[in-house]
Amino acid sequence: MPHRLFIASYREEYAAATLSLFMDSVTQTSAADYIPEQVQAWARPAERDLD
Secondary structure (H helix, E strand, O other): OOOOOOOOOOOHHHHHHHHHHHHHHHHHHOHHHOOHHHHHHHHOHHHOOOO
16 A cells, blocks of 8 residues: 655744754764764854744
């Protein structure tokens, strides 16, 4: 049986979860692949509002 895929339009209420996923991906998942300065330049945590 084929799997069905539903692609939803992006909505503003997804922003916090999207940013959280991005930050986790940059600072945790892929952090071992980059030097700390690269991670900080990419993530810019001081410029992000996670609330």
